[in-house]
Amino acid sequence: MILYSMPSSGNSYKVRLLLALLGHDKVPRSDVEYDSAALATAHREGRLPFGKAPVLMLEDGTALPESNAILCFLGEGTPFVPQDPVARAKMLSWMFWEQNQHEGVIAVRAALRNYAHRKPGATPERMSDLLTRGHALLQIMEDQLAQRDWLVGDSATLADLCLFAYTHSAGTLGGFDMDRFPAIRAWCARITTLPGYAALS
Amino acid sequence: MILYSMPSSGNSYKVRLLLALLGHDKVPRSDVEYDSAALATAHREGRLPFGKAPVLMLEDGTALPESNAILCFLGEGTPFVPQDPVARAKMLSWMFWEQNQHEGVIAVRAALRNYAHRKPGATPERMSDLLTRGHALLQIMEDQLAQRDWLVGDSATLADLCLFAYTHSAGTLGGFDMDRFPAIRAWCARITTLPGYAALS
Missing domain, CATH: 3.40.30.10 (Glutaredoxin)
Structure with missing residues (x-):
């Protein structure tokens, strides 16, 4: 491969x-x-x-x-994918939501702030709209993670890994106010303690 | 349910x-x-x-x-989901692409044209940009379907069903030029012949 x-x-x-x-x-x-x-x-x-x-x-x-x-x-076949059909489906729900909703706001705002040469169009109106929409999306994650350690089930799944990718840098790169989201911050810290964890580099 | x-x-x-x-x-x-x-x-x-x-x-x-x-x-467990791991993965690739790329262009242009009261922002520049991007996305499907009857494998999978939803009305609702895409049109017709097929209503 x-x-x-x-x-x-x-x-x-x-x-x-x-x-x-x-x-x-x-x-x-x-x-x-x-x-x-x-x-x-x-x-x-x-x-x-x-x-x-x-x-x-x-x-x-x-x-x-x-x-x-x-x-x-x-x-597939690792502990990051639940065997139970309903848990698998919930994991996929978060993963499709990540690609359909979260990435187009959280990652796009970060790209507009940091890579303006390759992603033009960062008008004040657009940046403000993305900020508002991003906070609403992060609130959905916060509400879930305030009740549980992981998005689905009792251990990390692909849902956590895929959403971690752009969420862990949503404050530093995207300019989102992560002080509003203590459960997300605790979850990010939790992911960094997984055996084998590797930072973005 | x-x-x-x-x-x-x-x-x-x-x-x-x-x-x-x-x-x-x-x-x-x-x-x-x-x-x-x-x-x-x-x-x-x-x-x-x-x-x-x-x-x-x-x-x-x-x-x-x-x-x-x-x-x-x-x-899961029906003929619409392949058993082979690589075929399953290819099916999911199309499905994530549909939510990440296709829907945000093909469905959004249709909504801007037909539901302006609930989806404002249809400036000429935006509509033109969506048209260009949509034709490029549809070309990716056309290239695949020019070589084969179904997006993955030898029969209809969830990839075909999920992409059919907004593609079959891309001309009538979205204003895309479907004359450019004969293989997509043939594939849409093929889907309507599946036993049990139901039109959007």
Whole structure:
């Protein structure tokens, strides 16, 4: 297997984090640059089927895109995927919500603040709207984590790992007010104590 | 089980379509209105955990949100979910891509054109940008479907059903030029011939 990974991307980090937690951090990595011409070439050549990273290239030549699909593939049969059908479904609910709602606000605001050269359009109105929407999304996580240590069940699942990727830097990179969310901050700290944990680097 | 479903929403339609194909169209439905006050109340009362439809309320009282997570829950063990791990992962790649990329462009442009009262912001620049991006996304599907009848494997999977929901109306509702995409049009026609198929209504 080879992981095509973008160093600064939370979506790529998710996969690197799961590999580290599984003790599979020897999977070779190929760093992908955030450069639209390079991405288009990689897409055309079949390395990045949807034109973005991460992609896990499997031994049979399959190029598997989408961070959360890669997590499901690598996580199946490990303690990070519950066996119970309802718990599995709840885990997937958080994962689809992460891609449909959370990433488009939390990660996008961070990108607009920190990578304006490659992500233009940070008008004051847009930044303010993203701040309000982001706080509402983080409140949904806070409400859940105020009642329990992990998003689903009694131990860390793929739902926690995928949401950690952009949430742990939502204050520093995204400018969200994390003082409002003590349960999220405690959950982030909890994740860093998992055996094998690797920080974004 | 009860399905909380929004009649005009493609995300809700996906679930109704799968239930019809599985012959489970007797699952009771409760229609959810697109009204922000009603959605906020339902969210507060625990019926819509992420504040949106669809939600499948299970017999044990679990409220399961996110259309694609509901598809996975209902589809497990049926012919719509492949057994092979790589095929399952590819199916999930398309499903996460649908929520992360496709829906935010294809469905959003349709909503801006048809439901301006509840989705403002249809500036000419935005509509033009969504058109360009939508055609690029549809081209990714076209490239795949020009080579094969179904997105993954040799028969319809959840990937086809979830992408059908907003793609089949991308021309009529979204204003996308579907004449460019003959393979997508053939695939849409193929889906309507599946036993039990139910149109959006």
